[in-house]
Amino acid sequence: MAKGLPKSFKKALWVYHCNSGSCNGCDIEIIAALCPRYDVERFGIKLVGSPRHADVLLITGPVTRQMEKRVKRIYDQMPDPKAVICVGNCGNTGDVFYESYNLVGPVNNVIPVDVHAIGCPPRPEAIINAVAKAWVKLETLEAKK
Amino acid sequence: MTKKEETTKTTYQLPIGPIHPALKEPVMFEFEIDGERIVDADVILGDIHRAIEWAGMRRNPIQIIYLAERICGICSISHPIAFIRAVENACDIGSPERAEYLRVIQAELERICSHMLWAGVAAHEIGFDSVLFLTWQMREKALDLTEYLTGNRITKGVMTIGGIRRDITKDQIPKINETLNYFKDNFEKLRHVFLDDKTFQLRSQGVGILTKEDALKLCAVGPTTRASGIKKDVRVDQPYFAYGDLDIDYITPDILTGEVNGDVYDRIIVRLLEVKQSIGLIEQCIDKMPEGDLVSEPKIPKLLAQIKKTKAEGIGRHEAPRGECVHYVKFNGDSEHPYTWKVRASTYANILPWIPMLKGEQIADIPIVAASTDPCMSCTNRVAIVDNDNHKKYELDKEQLHQLSVEKTRRLMR
Amino acid sequence: MTNTKKEQLDAKGLVKYFKDEFKTKILKAEIRTRTAGSKKNEFVEIWMKIDKSIFKKMMKHLCDYQFPHLAVVSGNDLGKNIELIYHFSVNFGERFKEISLNIAVDVPKTKCEIETICDLIPGALITEREKQEMLGVKIIGIPDDRRLFLPKDFPEDVYPWRKDKQPGLEKLIRNLHEGVKK
Structure with missing residues (x-):
């Protein structure tokens, strides 16, 4: 469990997932985290279909030129307080796609990232850990109110 | 007399994407629909072109x-x-x-x-x-x-x-x-x-x-x-x-x-x-x-x-x-x-075959038909329905489209 | 599509089938055999190079033999020319019988255009559109000439797969690792 996470949560965490040009490796690991083996829904973590409902944005991929505006728009549509998790090496640093004419990443250049989940792709455990870290941020913000 | 003809001829345009749950890569579809039926489909690629x-x-x-x-x-x-x-x-x-x-x-x-x-x-x-x-x-x-x-x-x-x-x-x-x-x-x-x-x-x-x-x-x-x-x-x-x-x-x-x-x-x-x-x-x-x-x-x-x-x-x-x-x-x-x-x-190679597959189907069938060639999943989608008549724009997100599909299943189960 | 089942030809027969029709306009025809597995099963590829003048006739002649499966069209920038390679496979549907047929054709950069084959093989549309934007080969008579992969605001005269110096492309290149915040 991530450091600083309280024993009881103020709210269930709703997650929105956006693919900005990833290879699907991270995306299937995110779904795997939702499926019976890891079953994050038991903690109240749920994937939602609209950014307007979400607390956390999971973003994968190195952000292609076409997706740049859309990623920004999704980020703007999310209500505050919000946290952004960048899943996978390519979104964090570029990784194997370090050089390209059609990429504008890393994600940090486009929207502010709170938690970096490293791995290509990260294991579901790592993704869950990242979500828990984002939770800490949101809980702390909530507590300050 | 022309009024009746016009109403029968009006079709809607329905873009799906660029982020779609059933696609290998974010791809955008544009459908021409007549009521619930798909008349024509077009595919726009390239949202994930990484060179x-x-x-x-x-x-x-x-x-x-x-x-x-x-x-x-x-x-x-x-x-x-x-x-x-x-x-x-x-x-x-x-x-x-x-x-x-x-x-x-x-x-x-x-x-x-x-x-x-x-x-x-x-x-x-x-x-x-x-x-x-x-x-x-x-x-x-x-x-x-x-x-x-x-x-x-x-x-x-x-x-x-x-x-x-x-x-x-x-x-x-x-x-x-x-x-x-x-x-x-x-x-x-x-x-x-x-x-x-x-x-x-x-x-x-x-x-x-x-x-x-x-x-x-x-x-x-x-x-x-x-x-x-x-x-x-x-x-x-x-x-x-x-x-x-x-x-x-x-x-x-x-x-x-x-x-x-x-x-x-x-x-x-x-x-x-x-x-x-x-x-x-x-x-x-x-x-x-x-x-x-x-x-x-x-x-x-x-x-x-x-x-x-x-x-x-x-x-x-x-x-x-x-x-x-x-x-x-x-x-x-x-x-x-x-x-x-x-x-x-x-x-x-399986993109063009989508078009004949989707023609004549219902909107609620789009997810399963598109998924049937096994492109991949990413988890979001936005669909905007543009009404040609009034130039109104409705937006259907992935969840609503999915909901339509689920509702059709429920209807059939009855 | 009249797929009257003609007698299946082997690699040599297929090369002869084209050579009889086009004679010297077929600039090169190589049959390449490789083996795989512990039984050393053979598989055959044909690599051909043809003159541009017979291109469309050649495709028609191929479709007359059998409706082929077009895998993809790939392209090389050879300096003065652009070489397009049409990768087909024929004789599929029977074990060990399939032949990969690769037909190359040179297109000069000064008159960089070639006829479409979408009227013969509708499935060629996507790959032809890709060649237009990536290599700048104009496809004459293509039913749909929009861009495929590149964004709408991508500069018009920049073709990523060409090898000559393209300042327009260099401006777009980004090194992602430089943007990492330390």
Whole structure:
């Protein structure tokens, strides 16, 4: 469990997932985290279909030129307080796609990232850990109110 | 008098995407709809263009293997295989017999993972989330085996030019058998859920039909084309690796039902039977696998020096879970970087067949029809319905579209 | 599509079938055989190079023999020319019988255009559109000439797969690792 996470949560965490040009490796690991083996829904973590409902944005991929505006728009549509998790090496640093004419990443250049989940792709455990870290941020913000 | 005509002629435009749950890459659809019926469809690609081929022309073949692996996280064995075959073909590099069997095992294991993943997605698209969880739970077993054999769940990094990087030792075989037996035991359950269930039949039979003629004309590949009755499978047509030594045949839906309709149901049959076929192939490989080396040239600098001297071109073809995957490479003899590298992924060829499949279907059928060619999943979608009459814009997000699909299932269940 | 089943030809027969029709306009025809597996099963590829003047007739002649499966069209920038390679497979549907047929044709950069084959093989549309934007080969008579992969605001005269110096492309290149915040 991530450091600083309280024993009881103020709210269930709703997650929105956006693919900005990833290879699907991270995306299937995110779904795997939702499926019976890891079953994050038991903690109240749920994937939602609209950014307007979400607390956390999971973003994968190195952000292609076409997706740049859309990623920004999704980020703007999310209500505050919000946290952004960048899943996978390519979104964090570029990784194997370090050089390209059609990429504008890393994600940090486009929207502010709170938690970096490293791995290509990260294991579901790592993704869950990242979500828990984002939770800490949101809980702390909530507590300050 | 003209008023009536106008109302009958009015069609709506319905763009879907660019982020869509059923697509390998974010792709955008534009539909022309008349009420609930789709009149015309158009596909707009490129939202995920990462310039991989361009980047590949600046790297050496060993580096490209890892780049090829990241073209798609689900075909992370298929693309390296096709690339390796192209390089081996161009530079006339052989690989040891044992490596050829090991490559088949890895490729077939990936096929099981991929088809199980697809089965879950297809069930999700028509509102059967319990089946999604069932299949993904079974898929975890295959992933466990993958991790046990390669050290990784998704990107395996086992392929290399002139061989394979990881052996399967004798003490690993019981675990393989255990997993294969698990799938064999559960196959009947899976078959029953997908093929005998009335709701599944109602949603998939006669939906998204691709005729044999269209499949041929539009150059469809993989289970999509085989479900339309075309016998086309690189593993059988032009056996590579150890496939020529193994007992393998084309899988078409008439094996099970005696007829070919080319609908979504047939595509489900083909994929389910292929899971069974893959299990059989892995077993055959384990039986027949000879002893020997893993790579023909263990020294990578030597290998690269040989490639650098070569002035040749070659193609590599592999039957990936979604269909034939083709890579073309050309070396110019003055650099170890390929002069040209062209990738033709399977979904690339299965995009045009979407159009005849979707024409005449209902909006609620879009998710399952689009998913039936097994593109991949990402989890969001926005659909805007533009009403030509009033220039009003409605927006339907992925959830609502999914909801429409689920509602149709519920209606049919009544 | 009249797919009257003609007698299946092997690799040599297929090369002869084209050579009889086009004679010297076929500049090169190489049959390449490789083996695989412990039984050393053979598989055959044909690599051909043809003159541009017979291109369309050649495609028609191929379709007359059998409706082929077009895998993809790939392209090389050879300096003065652009070489397009059409990768087909024929004789599929029977074990060990399939032949990969690769037909190359040179297009000069000064008059960089070639006829479409979409009227013969509708499935060629996507790959032809890709060649237009990536290599700048104009496809004459293409039913749909929009861009495929590149964004709408991508400069018009920049073709990523060409090898000549293209300042327009260099401006677009980004090194992602430089953007990492330390």
